[in-house]
Amino acid sequence: MTEELAPREVYGRTLVELGRENPDIVVLDADLKPSTMTRYFEKEFPERFFEVGIAEQNMIGIASGLAASGKIPFASTFAVFAPGRCFDQIRVSVAQAKLNVKIVVTHAGVTVGEDGASHQALEDLALMCSLPGFTVIVPADGIETAQAIRAVAAHNGPCYVRLCRPRLPVIFDSVYRFQIGKAVEMRSGTNATVIACGVLVASALEAAEQLARDGVSCRVLNMPTLKPIDEAAIVKAAAETGAIVTAEEHQEAGGLGSIVSRITASRQPVPMEFVAIKDVFGQSGKPAELLERYGLTAKDIALAVRETIKRKA
């Protein structure tokens, strides 16, 4: 049976480790610490933990003040609330001010499940990737989450890390080394490339496996960093496989697919398909049901790959 880890659980534990290593690490939360798992940090370092209540705008502002005074603040809430409730604060008080604030959000996407549309962030990556100087990361499993959290702590500059609610299958082994801005080839292939992030990386691997049974050789790129994007890996995939499918748990507009197609359009145009949310809001349901309803499964990815290959010149 495949091992599973909840990325937000890994986040909470990693924060504690970082807190032990660096006294400048501080953590803020907006009344969601049992869900974002920052409660572990609070328990061990109560004096370095700031519960701001249900006030995300203030949380971001306090984090920026802490950062300007030499601290390394991690501010956490659900992805719908940051950037949703505090985009201008992130824009002016963090991005424009070039401050070293780490925003780590959980419960992104439809895999939130039963809480429904208001709680399913599907626009956050578009917002965050629009901000100059921000690093935007979507880890694909627990192993990558731990490393991404360590990487953003070590990186000097504003960062956004997007985590999901459910447990995810572990797809990396312990020798894996995450690097900001680097894509990871998870599977080699020659007929097409699936570029995926977050929850859909495991689905992309499953799709490639299905396609292989029919003789279709599909490369899978994990693209954990949406900004700065690994342009070289995208251009290489486009040149070598001639067809690209992107897969993400986000609106089609403004997310991974938009970013990748911007690169291919200007540097290496190829047929593309986009596995993403098609301009609708989510709803209540089980995560697996929702992924199926909105076309975000391995089957959907495999279908998109076949369609893209048909369009190759």
Place this chain on the structure above:
Amino acid sequence: MLSDSYHPLIETPGDKASVFSSGDDLKEVAKRLRRDIITMIGKAGSGHPGGSLSAVEIITTLYFRIMRFKPADPDWKDRDRFILSKGHAAPVLYAVLTECGYFPRSELSTLRQLDSHLQGHADRTVTHGVEMSSGSLGQGLSFAVGCALAGRLNSQDYRVYALLSDGECDEGQTWEAAMSAANFKVDNLTAIVDKNRIQLSGFTKDIMDLDPMNRKWAAFGWRVFEVDGHSFEELFDAFGKARKVKGKPAVIIAHTVKGKGVSFMENNVDFHGKAPSAEQVEQALKELA
């Protein structure tokens, strides 16, 4: 009365000693700042004179009698922090910073020009001495709370001063920040509300009535002082009392006149965000001679 014996806690007396000597005539400094504000906004052809002029005595008192800082070392870790939350009043901050020696006075004439260090709204990334980027109202007090918490965590004894406009108290974030400062028992923070009673499109009482402002801040857990915001004596006294408040933050509600010092700008909504014409600059400078 201003105490002649009081001296701001400048740790390097050799650093701009003449500027910081307690013998400075603050009224003359204030007049220079007003002339600089009018001149630079007039030259720029756009900007916000009203809310800059109303804050002149507040800023002069802070920079010449209250705060400790080193213009030659803007990032000095133990400096007192001044956060201009009402970022549109950047000209008054630029005027005092040049008066203190953060950058040459000649830069004032570049206000709002392409590639200038003096942006239309305060920008910490390009101007020496500007602690925080602002311009989107309501964000400065949260930032100030963060600075104050960091000082407490680090056992540093710096104080944080945040200047808010009364209009920006419309913003919910101001009250989120106010609530949290009291909740965290932050007592190294003093907020100042420049209560000039006018916001962009009219009098605050007509746009969104903020009164009773003193009771609002008190209800949020702050120690409240109310002063004539153009009286150096009252401001100096209030800053001293605010420094002594323990276990809670302090706010000074400074009653001011928008456009103070220039007859045709005083209490005139039109000069919230409009530059004076060349003739108006001339007349204003005559009044401020």
